[in-house]
Amino acid sequence: MAEQPKKTHVRNKDNTKQQFLDAVGKLLRTKGFAALKVNDIATTAGLDKKLIYKYFGGRDQLVDQYLISVDFWSNVKKEDANFEINDGGHYFAKQMLTEQFDYVASNREFQKILLWGLSEKRKSLENLADQRELNGEVLLKNITDPFFGDNAENFRAAMAILISGSYYLNMYTSSSNSTFCGIDPSKGKGKEAIKTALKYIVDLLYKDNK
């Protein structure tokens, strides 16, 4: 005979914990960090909130656990590091900026976490920021700093502006329908314009250092 569809829940602690973590991610993407209330998380996970206290100790610890578990850049950062670099990181920087732009544009969760980091002080959010900083530091210290010599700090500041701009424009897009300097970063055309400008500015920075 066919198996009866079990009505009874399978019980598994690890699995359940994961469901809560997933619920946090889903809520974050769809409603933003302000919506991460215990009741909402439990409802979204389809489980009882009591378990949040039982397994994580409370909402904050669950949220921290979630933030630790997210591994940003994991797909965007690593494999590119094997390139031969003999142009002072010129190609690499352009590539990195545009890929990062696309990544942030398509990753609502990341946008929300960036925003969260600007809104709330929380250790695990700081850690994520530090981690991003460390990733970039590898590129900057080993490749562009030597190349730009006395202008190294200026180049760093420029990169800081370009990356920040990329972040902000993507957050702006998700929250507003308006244009920014007449550019609409929510439209494909606007996105292309911004990526073109990013590459263009990097080109100018490298050209001027020749």
Add this chain to the structure above:
Amino acid sequence: MAEQPKKTHVRNKDNTKQQFLDAVGKLLRTKGFAALKVNDIATTAGLDKKLIYKYFGGRDQLVDQYLISVDFWSNVKKEDANFEINDGGHYFAKQMLTEQFDYVASNREFQKILLWGLSEKRKSLENLADQRELNGEVLLKNITDPFFGDNAENFRAAMAILISGSYYLNMYTSSSNSTFCGIDPSKGKGKEAIKTALKYIVDLLYKDNK
């Protein structure tokens, strides 16, 4: 004889309304928009929350009233518009960017409102964004677009990135103690590096268009 210090409150509706508006501004600066609860606002104003409903209709209307009342750029935008511009806005753009950077850096309230605009949909926040957009449009349409011709959109995108970067870095500074690309925008030295880079990039954009 000396006047007795009056214990009794002076009663004045307009004055009281202003106290609530001031309280919103103060809370916004110090705690951020998430702290704008009716009870907190009333406590901060030193008045009863009932009056918020009586005079404004509720928290939201009070907050909208506040947002309408803030007049950003009032000191930073106008008088500069009289310059003679025969360099395609080169000097103007540099000046605008650095002044704006300083303005945002020193104006915590503005930072919070920017952040708020990224976090919450609210008509009056959109209006503020539109107002900023309109301000910039005057410069872009009349001065830089003609100068850059076919490259006008690219220049606009570049300006969008620079302004956004300026916004983000200032918000980042206020929320974190960390560096960004090794630059610390909270320190005077870091701020100078960013302003220098802003001017530098504008120079490059104009130089390349010659």
Add this chain to the structure above:
DNA sequence: ATAATAAGTCACTATTTGGTGACTTTGCAT
């Protein structure tokens, strides 16, 4: 099979925040 333990539910209390009716106090027109 069943007892022991862990997983999960539910109904409840506590706390915080929002909102209002009924009151007291003040300013002001007469």
Add this chain to the structure above:
DNA sequence: ATGCAAAGTCACCAAATAGTGACTTATTAT
């Protein structure tokens, strides 16, 4: 001065959210 309308206070209820004790159900070792 006095009476009344508006300003302002306070105690209260309502709604939303956080947190927990006592229970039921599933899993597992024997």
